[in-house]
Amino acid sequence: MIYPGELVQLVSPKGKRYLRTFNPDEALHTHEGKLDLGLLRETDFGDYIKTHLGKKYRVLKPTLHDLLKNIKRETQIIYPKDIGYILLKLSVGPGSRIIEFGSGSGSLTLALAWYAGSTGIVYSFERREKFMEICANNLARVGLQDNVQQINQDIEEGIDLHEMDCAFIDVRTPWECLDQVVQGVRNGAPVGFLLPTVNQVSALLESMDQGPFSDVEVVELMLRHYKPVSDRLRPEDRMVAHTGFLVFARLNKNMPEKE
Ligand SMILES: C[S@@+](CC[C@H](N)C(=O)[O-])C[C@H]1O[C@@H](n2cnc3c(N)ncnc32)[C@H](O)[C@@H]1O
Numbered sequence: 001m002i003y004p005g006e007l008v009q010l011v012s013p014k015g016k017r018y019l020r021t022f023n024p025d026e027a028l029h030t031h032e033g034k035l036d037l038g039l040l041r042e043t044d045f046g047d048y049i050k051t052h053l054g055k056k057y058r059v060l061k062p063t064l065h066d067l068l069k070n071i072k073r074e075t076q077i078i079y080p081k082d083i084g085y086i087l088l089k090l091s092v093g094p095g096s097r098i099i100e101f102g103s104g105s106g107s108l109t110l111a112l113a114w115y116a117g118s119t120g121i122v123y124s125f126e127r128r129e130k131f132m133e134i135c136a137n138n139l140a141r142v143g144l145q146d147n148v149q150q151i152n153q154d155i156e157e158g159i160d161l162h163e164m165d166c167a168f169i170d171v172r173t174p175w176e177c178l179d180q181v182v183q184g185v186r187n188g189a190p191v192g193f194l195l196p197t198v199n200q201v202s203a204l205l206e207s208m209d210q211g212p213f214s215d216v217e218v219v220e221l222m223l224r225h226y227k228p229v230s231d232r233l234r235p236e237d238r239m240v241a242h243t244g245f246l247v248f249a250r251l252n253k254n255m256p257e258k259e
Pocket residue numbers: 075076077078101102103104105106107108109125126127128131153154155156170171172
């Protein structure tokens with residue numbers, strides 16, 4: 001049984017995907033006919049419902065990956081391939097208390113909130129009100145708004161947080177907010193950054209070198225999809241060749257002073 005208000009992914013016979021919040025009074029108009037969403041009441045995830053032309057649509061419970069692919073975006077976002085590694089490097093899990101600089105459209109915020117759960121909290125800073133609203137709508141759509149405290153502020157004005165478990169920074173000039181990172185997380189905590197260009201990575205590394213950071217890692221992740229045809233298995237012709245560089249480190253307040 002699927003209940004009104006639940007998120008549902010409907011998949012057409014040709015694989016086209018529609019993400020909807022279940023409202024039994026609504027219909028989905030497709031090239032294969034009208035899909036009466038009220039039919040979802042008598043359906044379980046994994047089953048099919050039919051359009052008025054008899055075409056079968058599969059009914060799936062959306063995964064976090066599906067939700068991330070469906071967010072409304074007006075900024076550059078962090079992609080699932082990078083988010084997976086970020087979550088592991090920051091050790092995000094139930095109860096995590098997380099700082100995020102640069103909410104943007106909220107792609108990463110959503111994933112952080114999902115894994116931190118109701119016992120954790122994401123403090124997400126964003127200076128542009130418009131993007132804060134987009135992020136808020138994306139969170140509310142999937143019911144994760146209570147796991148996030150959105151703060152409409154320029155990070156450079158300073159933050160009122162201490163002893164957080166980790167931080168992720170996705171702003172254009174992250175080297176200008178390293179003091180806030182150092183203040184905000186507990187000693188030894190993992191911190192991460194995403195930067196689109198190598199010039200930015202160099203500038204960040206130069207600044208981090210002057211601060212209490214150790215275990216610095218710079219990575220770029222590439223994801224190549226294959227055509228799933230068993231007897232002609234080969235990569236897809238096109239791929240997203242670049243999203244951003246990831247930089248990770250640990251806050252190390254016990255580092256000896258640099259000469
Ligand atoms: C690339 S977007 C972040 C995208 C986000 N990580 C996502 O996955 O959707 C960068 C955001 O940082 C915000 N930003 C940049 N500098 C900032 C600052 N100093 N204080 C607060 N927000 C800032 C921008 O307004 C922008 O929305």
